[in-house]
Amino acid sequence: MSRGRLYRALTVLSMAVGRGPAARAVAASAKLSSDDRVVDIGCGPGTAVRQAASHCSSATGVDPDLAMLRLARWISAARRARNVSWLEGSAAAVPLPDASATVVWALSSAHHWPERAAGWAEARRLLAPGGRLLVVERLTPPGARGHAANGITEGGADRLAAELAEAGFSRVQAEVTKAGRRRIVVVKCAIPGAA
Numbered sequence: 709m710s711r712g713r714l715y716r717a718l719t720v721l722s723m724a725v726g727r728g729p730a731a732r733a734v735a736a737s738a739k740l741s742s743d744d745r746v747v748d749i750g751c752g753p754g755t756a757v758r759q760a761a762s763h764c765s766s767a768t769g770v771d772p773d774l775a776m777l778r779l780a781r782w783i784s785a786a787r788r789a790r791n792v793s794w795l796e797g798s799a800a801a802v803p804l805p806d807a808s809a810t811v812v813w814a815l816s817s818a819h820h821w822p823e824r825a826a827g828w829a830e831a832r833r834l835l836a837p838g839g840r841l842l843v844v845e846r847l848t849p850p851g852a853r854g855h856a857a858n859g860i861t862e863g864g865a866d867r868l869a870a871e872l873a874e875a876g877f878s879r880v881q882a883e884v885t886k887a888g889r890r891r892i893v894v895v896k897c898a899i900p901g902a903a
């Protein structure tokens with residue numbers, strides 16, 4: 709196996725088995741209720757989608773990578789996960805109607821998006837009035853390189869919060885929290901309207 713393929717296989721494996729703490733942290737931070745409808749943008753193998761579905765009425769994972777979606781479906785079937793669905797799409801183009809979600813989140817995904825402003829506009833379109841957006845990234849130290857750089861610094865979190873405010877979201881707050889052995893940044897915000 710080439711180095712590139714080995715790296716991808718290890719990355720996918722770590723996403724499939726190692727994202728439980730971050731998924732639980734974002735579900736707690738979102739204060740999900742049984743009425744919520746969650747859309748996870750860049751869902752990968754879908755750990756956070758299954759976590760959401762155990763708290764709320766429906767959870768949809770969206771990802772441009774068909775191999776990720778196949779794995780998400782396979783794991784969900786093996787675990788008999790309920791209320792989950794999967795769609796091919798990208799942050800800039802999610803094949804769901806306007807106002808179809810009460811919560812949109814993106815875990816370790818937004819740093820991959822080529823056009824983040826289009827992703828925020830799409831999140832606003834998907835959210836019903838009062839809906840919440842949560843953007844989660846691994847906290848990385850300034851100057852990190854390679855795999856360790858896949859995330860954001862505390863300064864990057866402040867810039868992300870400013871970006872979301874600029875994109876029209878309100879009540880923007882950034883917090884650093886523990887997820888297992890890692891520290892993650894959760895930037896939370898909302899669109900106006902009844903919650």
Ligand SMILES: C[S@@+](CC[C@H](N)C(=O)[O-])C[C@H]1O[C@@H](n2cnc3c(N)ncnc32)[C@H](O)[C@@H]1O
Pocket residue numbers: 723724727749750751752753754755770771772773776797798799800814815816817820821822
């Ligand atoms: C590091 S993985 C994180 C997966 C999952 N959210 C998790 O935490 O386990 C990043 C995911 O973002 C997806 N992705 C890449 N570009 C994207 C885009 N433009 N829009 C949405 N998702 C994207 C990738 O296919 C991949 O599944």
